[in-house]
Amino acid sequence: MTRKRRRLVILSLFLLGLGSATALSLLAFQDSLVFFFSPSDLARRPPPTDRAVRVGGLVEPGSVARSGTEVRFAITDGTTRLAVAYTGILPDLFREGQGVVANGRIQPDGSFRASEILAKHDENYMPREVAESLRREGHWRDGAAGAAAQPAQGGPRR
């Protein structure tokens, strides 16, 4: 075995070891790497009321009620819904059917009090006219256009 070849083998083994170590540790930390939980996750494993959590999903169409700076709406992942209350300024992309991430605490009564609302954008980019013609032709699944609930297959195609 030449020296060049030995160096190549050492390097490959090193990268293989490093790769597997990283993959294993990422798998082990899977739960802490997610940015938000779905309403179903929270229903299954309710977090303590004194800990802030992020919950993500779609804004349930028809659920948004505003009074002054106070906004009430529901986040849904298709199976479970969670009532959210928030006081403050909402991001531009916030609208019904859109993916959002709310950061806040579960209240003793089971509702969610958000201290921060982030809008989630999906992977679809198109001009306004195209979106409108898609909607006209009925290719648009309203409320499912967001990415939070089904990132792989959600949203309209061109």
Added chain:
Amino acid sequence: MQRFANPGQFLRLAAVVQPWAAGVGAVATAVGLYFALFLSPADYQQGDTVRIMYVHVPAAWMALSIYLGLAVAAALSLVWKHPLADVAARAMAPIGAAFTALCLITGSLWGQPMWGTWWVWDARLTSVLVLFFLYLGHIALANAFDDADRGARAAAVLALVGVVNLPIIKFSVDWWNTLHQPASVMRLGGPTIHGAMLAPLLLMWAAYMGYFVVVLITRMRTELAERRLRALQLNAEQATRMTASAVEAG
């Protein structure tokens, strides 16, 4: 491989490639910016803010691909002791760091109006920040030793260790839920971005690529010239020392 190992050969090739890259880059920048800022339509949801994407996304592609180039150069230098590999790696790292910074800054400017925050610690954003630190670490390590060869070797090891971060960045949006949206262009099942928006994106990528090649070649030429200068100075010093000792002995 050995054909390109000769710096003289490289310099001749570089002299041919550089003006072409500069021309293509300049045209792509002009056309790409015109498309991105004027011709392309506003997005149905984001409005005109979508135009930040034309600067942001190609910068992210460059950040990732330059790092891949850095890692390949590191492997060539460690295993095959390719004389140009260290020069290329040293030249690439600051350009890659600049594109990563551009990506992070424009992403932040887009995130504030769209998401409602400048920064979140989700898997995508955090892993790109780690990429930025890897670039900075590479630059620091390559210059940390008096012996340039030892610095190059340490930096090459760091570059190879950092390769694990590339798939993490690319697939972070699929493996974990993140605030950052999933890929729109390089995804299975075709792009989910309208053609009128894809065109400026690709043009801006060509512009960045032209810029990268031009700056890379200039930096590599400078580094080669510096090395040659150092070698000549060392020779001259040795010559004077030898003459001096010869005079003393005589």
